[in-house]
Amino acid sequence: MEPSSQNSLQDYDYKRTFGDRFLDAFKGLIPDAERRHHLLARYASWRSLFPPHYKPSSTLTKTIRFHDRSVPITLGTPILLAAGGNKYGEALPAFAQLGLGGITVGSATHHPWQGNLFRPRVRLLPDDRAMQNSMGLNNAGIERIAREVDRNLGRCHRHKMTLGISVADTPGSTNEDQILSEVEIVFRRAYGAADYVELNLSCPNTGSSRLDTNVELLGRILNHVMDIRRSLVPRKAVLVKLSPDMGQNTLEAVLQTVADAGVTGLVLFNTFPGARRQYLRMQTAANEFAPLTTSGSLGGISGRILYQNTLPAVSFIRKQLPQMAIFAVGGIDHGAKVLDLLEAGADAVQVYTVLAYRWNAVIQMNRELLQAMKSRGVASLDGYAPWRST
Numbered sequence: 001m002e003p004s005s006q007n008s009l010q011d012y013d014y015k016r017t018f019g020d021r022f023l024d025a026f027k028g029l030i031p032d033a034e035r036r037h038h039l040l041a042r043y044a045s046w047r048s049l050f051p052p053h054y055k056p057s058s059t060l061t062k063t064i065r066f067h068d069r070s071v072p073i074t075l076g077t078p079i080l081l082a083a084g085g086n087k088y089g090e091a092l093p094a095f096a097q098l099g100l101g102g103i104t105v106g107s108a109t110h111h112p113w114q115g116n117l118f119r120p121r122v123r124l125l126p127d128d129r130a131m132q133n134s135m136g137l138n139n140a141g142i143e144r145i146a147r148e149v150d151r152n153l154g155r156c157h158r159h160k161m162t163l164g165i166s167v168a169d170t171p172g173s174t175n176e177d178q179i180l181s182e183v184e185i186v187f188r189r190a191y192g193a194a195d196y197v198e199l200n201l202s203c204p205n206t207g208s209s210r211l212d213t214n215v216e217l218l219g220r221i222l223n224h225v226m227d228i229r230r231s232l233v234p235r236k237a238v239l240v241k242l243s244p245d246m247g248q249n250t251l252e253a254v255l256q257t258v259a260d261a262g263v264t265g266l267v268l269f270n271t272f273p274g275a276r277r278q279y280l281r282m283q284t285a286a287n288e289f290a291p292l293t294t295s296g297s298l299g300g301i302s303g304r305i306l307y308q309n310t311l312p313a314v315s316f317i318r319k320q321l322p323q324m325a326i327f328a329v330g331g332i333d334h335g336a337k338v339l340d341l342l343e344a345g346a347d348a349v350q351v352y353t354v355l356a357y358r359w360n361a362v363i364q365m366n367r368e369l370l371q372a373m374k375s376r377g378v379a380s381l382d383g384y385a386p387w388r389s390t
Contacts, residue, residue, distance in 0.1 A: 009311055011304075012334040014368070019359025033122040033356070034135070040355065041090035048094040054363060056099070057370060061160060062381045064347045066264050067323035070237040073195050075101030075348060076160030077366050078381060079338060082329050082350035083107050083166035083198060083241070084133070088140045089148030096159035099362035103156075104350060105149055106166035107200040108190065110182045112141040113170065116297075123290075124356060125303070127283040129333065131353045132274060134299030137168055137203060142186040146193035153193070165190035166198040166241070176217060180224055187225055188232075196236055199225065199263075202243035202270040203300075215253045222261035237264040237325065244269035244309050244330060245276050255320055265325025267350070268313055272306055272330075274298025280305050303353040307331025311344055318345025318387055333358065335368025339376070345387045 030036050047054075056076035063074045080102035081095065089105050115121065115138025123132040139145065142165075149163050156163050167186040169179045183199070190197045201218065222240065229238060240263050246254065258266065272280060275298050277289060282305055291298055310330035318326060328346040332338060333354040341349055354361045378384060 009308065010336075010340070011307060012336045012368075014334055014358065014364070017359060017364075020357070023357070023359045027124075027356075032120065033124055033131070034120065036356070037122065041086060041088075041094070044094040044098055045091045047097040048091075054097050054099055056101070056160060056366065059373065059380050060101075060366060060369065062101075062348070062384075064325060066237050066325050068235070068237075068262065068264050070235045070264050071195070073102070073162040073237070074157075074160060075162055077101035077362075077369070078342065078346075078348040079332075079362050079365060079369075080104060080162070080164075080327070080348055080350045082352040083200060084135070085352040085355070087138060089145045089152075092148065092152040092163065093155040093159060093161070096156070096161050098355075099360070099366050100161060101348070102162035102164065102195075104164040104166050104198050105145055105194070106139055106190075106198075107137050107168040107203070108139050108142040108145045108165055108186055109137060109168055109170045110142060110185050111170070112144075113137055113139055115139075121299075125282075125284045125289070125301075126357075127285075127288075128303060128305040129353075129357045130282070130284070130301055130303030130305045131356060132289070132299050132301055133271060134274075134297055137171055137200075142167065142189045146189045149190075150193040153195070162195045164196040164198050164239075165194040166200045168200040168203060171203075176220070179217075180221060183221055183225065184228060187228065191229070191232055191236060194236075196239060196264075198239045198241055198267055200241050200270070202241055215250070215257055218254065219257045219261065222258065222263055226261050226263060239263070239265045239267050239325065239327060241267035241270050244272050244306065244313070245279065252320075255317065259321060259324070263324075265327065265347070266317065266321075267327045267329060268310065268317060269306075269330050271300025271302045272309075274301050277301060281308065302330070303357075304331045304333050307333075307337065311337075311340060314341055314346050315344040322388075333361070333365070335365040335370070336372040338365065338369050339372040339378070342381065342384065343386050345385075 060077040116136035329350040
């Protein structure tokens with residue numbers, strides 16, 4: 001079967017529901033986007049207390065088997081919550097009632113981190129169904145996050161949910177030896193607790209230099225991490241999260257560095273740097289795209305607007321690295337997009353911003369994914385990878 005996503009970039013849309021209008025009213029009652037973000041775990045906990053309980057369709061179950069023989073992970077649906085959606089490891093099993101097949105918790109740093117001190121740190125851009133975020137990696141520190149993941153892992157597995165931990169160096173670090181030391185500490189602790197580890201080396205909203213475009217330092221970090229992994233059992237997947245704004249030459253150099261280090265896979269992509277928003281075809285007017293800080297920080301952009309980059313990039317990188325696992329992130333707000341990405345070469349997808357615009361977003365996307373599978377004659381997602389034959 002020829003992947004439809006190879007032929008065209010179809011930006012599927014969805015009809016607004018009563019639930020979406022209720023969500024708009026809720027946003028009017030609580031206009032602070034960051035405060036609403038913190039209520040997500042409470043909502044998941046509340047939903048888990050009352051029937052009917054969400055049960056994923058068995059046809060959406062997908063087991064990801066990695067090329068480097070890392071321990072496979074099984075998802076009740078290939079839709080996961082991206083890093084940033086649950087920063088503190090709160091109410092993890094309850095998130096199954098939101099329709100998710102997994103959560104990437106964090107990003108976690110060595111010690112608890114407040115993130116950026118200014119407010120607001122989050123702003124919605126409704127004309128693009130997007131979000132402007134400059135929270136700055138606020139988190140409870142790797143010890144608490146790993147403890148929560150470890151404590152809840154078995155319950156999440158019973159719900160066919162996988163748990164990963166996203167790890168990062170402490171913002172502001174400039175000494176390379178210190179960066180390596182911190183990455184090693186958080187990596188070892190996350191590795192002992194989670195199903196997989198995601199290395200966040202591309203956060204655009206901490207005020208620090210990104211590590212994913214410093215190819216020499218990136219190679220040093222990845223080689224160090226993979227050397228550590230060789231001494232640990234069992235073998236778990238190690239994924240690297242990249243930024244979406246790299247030029248062709250930088251991207252090719254980064255992909256080669258990643259491949260040479262032998263990492264398990266890639267997360268494509270982080271939020272798009274707000275300072276480079278001119279490269280996105282946004283509807284939000286320039287005068288409405290205000291800085292989040294007095295120093296002019298624009299943070300990172302996420303949401304529907306990024307899908308224009310995500311699908312072509314997944315297809316391109318899949319051809320470059322045919323064995324590498326790929327988790328796609330960016331603008332995924334419809335179930336048919338999930339299937340297009342799986343057909344283009346993704347093993348799973350991650351979402352977050354859509355939860356600010358669609359009521360019960362992932363449950364709705366699972367239904368749309370089932371409809372798309374039916375229309376294309378796909379009986380099951382497990383083992384479904386038509387890109388392998390193209």
